[in-house]
Amino acid sequence: MAYDTLIVEIEDYTALIRLNRPEALNALNARLMQELAQAITAADRNDKIRCIVLTGTEKAFAAGADVKEMAEKTFTDVYFDDLFAAEADAIARCRKPLIAAVSGYCLGGGCELAMMCDFIIAADTAKFGQPEINLGIVAGMGGTQRLTRAIGKAKAMDMNLTGRFMDAAEAERAGLISRIVPAKDLVTETLKIAGKIAEKSALTAMLVKESVNRAFETTLSEGIRFERRMFNAAFASEDQKEGMAAFMEKRQPQFRDR
Numbered sequence: 001m002a003y004d005t006l007i008v009e010i011e012d013y014t015a016l017i018r019l020n021r022p023e024a025l026n027a028l029n030a031r032l033m034q035e036l037a038q039a040i041t042a043a044d045r046n047d048k049i050r051c052i053v054l055t056g057t058e059k060a061f062a063a064g065a066d067v068k069e070m071a072e073k074t075f076t077d078v079y080f081d082d083l084f085a086a087e088a089d090a091i092a093r094c095r096k097p098l099i100a101a102v103s104g105y106c107l108g109g110g111c112e113l114a115m116m117c118d119f120i121i122a123a124d125t126a127k128f129g130q131p132e133i134n135l136g137i138v139a140g141m142g143g144t145q146r147l148t149r150a151i152g153k154a155k156a157m158d159m160n161l162t163g164r165f166m167d168a169a170e171a172e173r174a175g176l177i178s179r180i181v182p183a184k185d186l187v188t189e190t191l192k193i194a195g196k197i198a199e200k201s202a203l204t205a206m207l208v209k210e211s212v213n214r215a216f217e218t219t220l221s222e223g224i225r226f227e228r229r230m231f232n233a234a235f236a237s238e239d240q241k242e243g244m245a246a247f248m249e250k251r252q253p254q255f256r257d258r
């Protein structure tokens with residue numbers, strides 16, 4: 001499927017989705033958000049895909065929601081449209097592992113989009129920020145919520161109240177990202193990580209994702225109970241039999257996502 005604002009490539013169980021509005025530093029406009037929700041949903045439903053990578057361009061993952069498109073909107077416009085809510089929900093509902101590969105600016109809605117992914121690999125050039133306050137607005141897709149859970153109240157307040165940018169090293173120390181790689185290797189290295197995930201059973205990876213995400217939604221005791229149910233459920237899969245047989249036979253497992 002061809003998109004106006006995205007480039008999608010599928011290879012070896014991995015879908016690579018590139019945001020493609022370089023002239024606007026990949027600012028998230030309505031078209032891009034609709035296409036992105038569509039592309040991620042399609043990849044999620046495609047049996048041949050086990051991992052999805054979302055990236056931008058060298059200069060920007062995304063510099064935020066499109067200010068030019070938002071500037072004239074009124075409260076009633078954004079309230080009745082529920083701006084980007086359906087698209088953000090669709091992206092966050094993705095059940096397969098979704099990795100953000102971030103180079104350059106990752107600001108406002110761009111940072112929120114990266115945080116909707118399961119983890120973030122950052123180039124050494126990455127800059128994260130929630131500068132909405134400079135525009136007289138509050139973050140609207142998780143910048144005060146997911147960021148606070150990811151890096152804690154002190155840094156989330158600092159980021160949202162000052163609008164300052166955080167470099168990759170600070171983002172790694174704070175726990176916002178999982179790894180830093182040289183900018184020139186960002187996509188290759190992230191695809192290697194996606195390839196590692198794609199060697200596993202998609203079924204088991206989905207159970208893992210659901211279990212880790214549960215940690216954000218519930219109490220520890222309920223989370224532990226949920227994890228135990230997922231652990232027990234894994235024993236109903238053919239892939240559990242295959243994974244354990246392969247270990248005992250000292251060979252690589254051949255998972256069939258069943």
Ligand code: CO8
Binds near residue numbers: 027063065082135140
């Ligand atoms: N929206 C629209 N256009 C943008 C955006 C943006 N967010 N960011 C950059 N651009 C455009 C610029 O206007 C410029 O276009 P043009 O050449 O036509 O003027 C082009 O991209 C290149 O940008 P710059 O010339 O500014 O490049 P610099 O390298 O000088 O600066 C910066 C880069 C620092 C990233 C700068 O562009 C900037 O500050 N951008 C805006 C960052 C920002 O404020 N982001 C937050 C936006 S608000 C938001 O994301 C709210 C999310 C909530 C949405 C969900 C609702 C529920």
